[in-house]
Amino acid sequence: MQRFEPQEIVVERGCEATPMFSNLTRALPHTLLRFVDALPAEGAATEPSTAKFDAAKKRLYLAKHKGEFLKKCPGSDGQVCCNYFVINFASNCPMDCSYCYLQEYLAQNPALKAYANVDDLLTEAEQLLGKHRRYFFRIGTGEITDSLALDPYIGFTREVVPFFAEQPNVLLELKTKSNCIEELLHLDPKGRVVVSWSMNPQSVIDAEEHGTASLQERLQAARLCQDAGYRLGFHFDPMVEYPNWEHDYEEMVERLFETVDWKRISWLSMGVLRNTPGLKRAIRERLPQTRLITGEQVLGPDGKLRYFQPLRIEMYRKMLRWIRRSAPTVKIYLCMESKQVWEQVFGYAPSCEKELGAQMAPRI
Secondary structure: OOOOOOOEEEEEOOOOOOHHHHHHHHHOOOOEEEEEOOOOOOOOOOOOHHHHHHHHOOEEEEEOOOOOOEEEOOOOOOOOOOOOEEEOOEEOOOOEEOOOOHHHHOOOOOOEEEEOOHHHHHHHHHHHHHHOOOOOEEEEOOOOOOOOOOHHHHOHHHHHHHHHHOOOOEEEEEEEOOOOOOOHHHOOOOOOEEEEEEOOOHHHHHHHEEOOOOHHHHHHHHHHHHHOOOEEEEEEEEEOOOOOHHHHHHHHHHHHHHHOOHHHEEEEEEEEOOEOHHHHHHHHHHOOOOOOOOOOOEEOOOOOEEOOHHHHHHHHHHHHHHHHHHOOOOOEEEOOOOHHHHHHHHOOOOOOHHHHHHHHOOOO
16 A cells, blocks of 8 residues: 655644644655645635545645534434444545445545644543443544544544544544554553454455555554454445456455454444435546446435445345355444344344444453
C-alpha cells in the first residue's frame, strides 16, 4: 500500500496545542504548513464537484469539530438496523474507491479534515457510556473516513484506544482498508477494541479500491493485530457480482481463515453493492471506466439501488456456506437488508435492533 502524503496541511488556529498537531508536524516535517482563522464555508467553492473531490484528497485540514462527535448510525429505511453508533473524528478519505458514497455525500464539502479536539470526543463518550452502564455499545469510527489511513500522521488511536480499553460496556471498532496498524501494536486493547477490514477479492481491489492495501496486506495486518490482543472484524461489503465472482470470493474466504483464528473474530458482515441515482451519476463522471455502473440494479424503498433480491440472496447464501465451513459459530449479520432477505438467508430475522445489538455483545 502506498501511504498518503498530503501536498499541504492547513491548520485552523487554536489546534496548535493538541497532540494531533504535534503528531502531524513530527510525521510530516517537510510538508507545507499553512494557518487559517477558519475553514472555508461549506459549498463555497465554485469548481465542478469532480474537480473538488479529486483536489480535496491532496490537502489535509486540521480543525476543531464544532458539533457532536457521537451519533447513532443512520441505517437505511425499511432495513434491519445493527444498532451501531459512530464517531466522526475525520471527514473524507485519502483512498479513492470507485463505489465510495462520499462522492455524493460530501460533494459540497469534500475537504479532507481531521478533528484535533479529541479531548471533547472522549468527554462526550464518557458521558454517554457512564450514563448507560447497563447498555452495551458498539461504536465505530469508519462512517465518513477510513479509521486508520491517517493514523500514521495524526496518531488518533494513541488517544482513543487507551480510553475505550477501560470502558466496561463498549467495543470500539476501527474499520479500514489500510494496513496502517503500527500505532496499534504498541497499545493494550484489553479486549475492548475490534480492528476490522473491508474485504474483497484482489481483482476487485485492483479495479475499484484505489490506494488501498492489497488483500495480502490486509490479512497480514489482521494477523498482527490478533497476535497483539485485538479482536477482529471483517466486512464483505460491498460484494460485487461479476463473471467468476464465486471462485474469487470463496478463495478469499479460505485465505482469511487460513490466516487468522476465527474464534477471535467478533463479527462478520455481508452487504452487496449499493448506489443511489446521484452516486451513480458521480461515479460515471469521475470514474467512467469502472464496471460498477453497468450491472442491473433495482431501486429499493430506502432510495438505494441494489442487485435483484434473488441474486442478493444467492450471493449471501453462498458466502454463508463458505464461511460456516471454516467458522461454524462466528457471528454474522447483513448490512442494510430487509427482514425478508434475512429470513431467506439465515432462516430468521432479528425482531428489533436491540436484539441484533445484543447478539453482537461479546463475552469478556
